[in-house]
Amino acid sequence: MIEQQRILATAIPGPASTELHQRKLATVASGVGTGLPVYVEAAEGGIVRDVDGNQLIDFGSGIAVTSVGNRNQRVIDAVTAQINDFTHTCFMVTPYEEYVAVCEELADVTPGDHEKRSALFNSGAEAVENAVKIARSATGRPAVVTFEHAYHGRTNLTMALTAKNMPYKQGFGPFAGEIYRAPMAYPYRWPGGPQACADEALSTVIDTVHAQVGEGNTAAVILEPIQGEGGFIVPPPGFVAGLADWCREHGIVFIADEIQSGFCRTGDWFASDHEGVVPDLITTAKGIAGGMPLAAVTGRADLMDAVHAGGLGGTYGGNPVACAAGLASIETMREDDLAGRAREIEALVVPRLRALAERTGVIGDIRGRGAMLAIELVSDLEAKTPDAALAAAVNAGCHSRGLITLTCGTYGNVFRFLPPLTIGDELLTEGLDILEEAFDAAL
Numbered sequence: 001m002i003e004q005q006r007i008l009a010t011a012i013p014g015p016a017s018t019e020l021h022q023r024k025l026a027t028v029a030s031g032v033g034t035g036l037p038v039y040v041e042a043a044e045g046g047i048v049r050d051v052d053g054n055q056l057i058d059f060g061s062g063i064a065v066t067s068v069g070n071r072n073q074r075v076i077d078a079v080t081a082q083i084n085d086f087t088h089t090c091f092m093v094t095p096y097e098e099y100v101a102v103c104e105e106l107a108d109v110t111p112g113d114h115e116k117r118s119a120l121f122n123s124g125a126e127a128v129e130n131a132v133k134i135a136r137s138a139t140g141r142p143a144v145v146t147f148e149h150a151y152h153g154r155t156n157l158t159m160a161l162t163a164k165n166m167p168y169k170q171g172f173g174p175f176a177g178e179i180y181r182a183p184m185a186y187p188y189r190w191p192g193g194p195q196a197c198a199d200e201a202l203s204t205v206i207d208t209v210h211a212q213v214g215e216g217n218t219a220a221v222i223l224e225p226i227q228g229e230g231g232f233i234v235p236p237p238g239f240v241a242g243l244a245d246w247c248r249e250h251g252i253v254f255i256a257d258e259i260q261s262g263f264c265r266t267g268d269w270f271a272s273d274h275e276g277v278v279p280d281l282i283t284t285a286k287g288i289a290g291g292m293p294l295a296a297v298t299g300r301a302d303l304m305d306a307v308h309a310g311g312l313g314g315t316y317g318g319n320p321v322a323c324a325a326g327l328a329s330i331e332t333m334r335e336d337d338l339a340g341r342a343r344e345i346e347a348l349v350v351p352r353l354r355a356l357a358e359r360t361g362v363i364g365d366i367r368g369r370g371a372m373l374a375i376e377l378v379s380d381l382e383a384k385t386p387d388a389a390l391a392a393a394v395n396a397g398c399h400s401r402g403l404i405t406l407t408c409g410t411y412g413n414v415f416r417f418l419p420p421l422t423i424g425d426e427l428l429t430e431g432l433d434i435l436e437e438a439f440d441a442a443l
């Protein structure tokens with residue numbers, strides 16, 4: 001049991017972490033970066049303890065993964081019981097109930113009450129790859145439309161879908177074909193401003209796809225209803241719903257990538273729920289299983305079942321231990337109303353961010369929903385000049401004070417907040433105090 005308290009025992013990183021980091025540099029491929037090289041010994045709830053005895057407040061959840069908290073008791077019990085039963089058979093060889101039960105839960109919690117099917121995988125990128133395979137197989141069409149600022153993963157097909165070159169794509173081409181990029185409804189940076197974005201974005205996307213791709217060639221449109229790595233960009237009301245309607249009109253599969261925004265993170269089960277959007281296919285991962293690797297594609301039975309038997313799968317996909325963790329996590333979200341908790345977090349954090357913006361004059365935009373919140377840092381409020389250097393300085397200041405924070409955004413100038421949904425108000429408030437200190441020190 002880790003006390004839910006920040007402790008600074010040494011400098012961060014401390015000597016034991018620094019020694020481990022030397023070993024890392026000598027043996028781990030340098031392409032695998034680390035944002036904050038404190039080596040973790042244990043973690044629970046909203047606290048991460050390192051090998052020097054420092055206890056850091058967690059505003060990252062391992063990138064929106066440990067939404068139910070680290071060392072969640074339901075997850076521990078379920079995983080322990082499952083490991084004692086068996087660890088692997090391969091669902092494609094000899095199946096087991098846990099996989100089926102996760103698919104039943106996915107049918108229940110994802111948007112829409114139509115008939116659904118799911119397939120389980122190991123990572124978000126793998127889920128996205130499979131969603132594209134399913135959409136192409138079901139429609140017989142090749143093209144896939146993605147968006148500016150999108151992030152969908154690091155495999156070959158998902159790199160092609162991802163927008164940002166550095167660090168995700170640089171030197172890794174050639175990329176998969178038949179991927180087309182549409183403008184993103186980015187209210188803060190839309191030429192003409194947020195109102196123009198609300199008025200124009202959908203028709204701009206539709207015109208772009210019509211002119212450059214052709215509706216009849218388009219298998220799928222894939223969108224993060226709130227973009228993640230690209231900067232927590234929230235499209236204006238009506239954009240996602242309008243896009244989904246337009247897709248349906250043209251027989252295009254609308255894929256919502258809710259790998260980061262899903263599972264109570266935004267104050268609903270899914271970000272799509274906020275506007276009553278029912279995606280044809282939805283990809284999930286990250287928050288689904290309390291840190292165990294599990295991912296899924298869930299969607300309309302007619303699309304999912306269009307693929308020939310044996311066309312989907314993988315050795316580890318829907319591993320029984322990961323499924324057990326997934327079932328326990330979903331139960332926790334339902335029983336403990338973590339969607340409601342995400343809305344409480346928003347209510348606590350946003351006024352603090354507004355006050356910070358007022359006081360510092362370097363925050364151009366505050367956005368997000370629930371416990372998926374971000375601020376965009378600029379050096380000039382009028383010109384909206386991205387200030388990545390300030391974001392990096394504040395990030396480092398938070399780290400050295402014992403707060404785990406993450407940046408994101410195409411221009412590297414967005415600060416994102418992704419605390420575990422089980423974090424207490426005290427740690428949340430203390431984390432925000434530290435953020436303020438880090439701003440004051442950096443400005």
Ligand SMILES: *Cc1c(COP(=O)(O)O)cnc(C)c1O
Pocket residue numbers: 122123124125126128151152153154224228229257258259260261285286
């Ligand atoms: C993280 C993420 C992915 C990729 O998931 P991995 O598990 O890292 O492969 C895809 N889409 C979105 C929206 C993500 O946030």
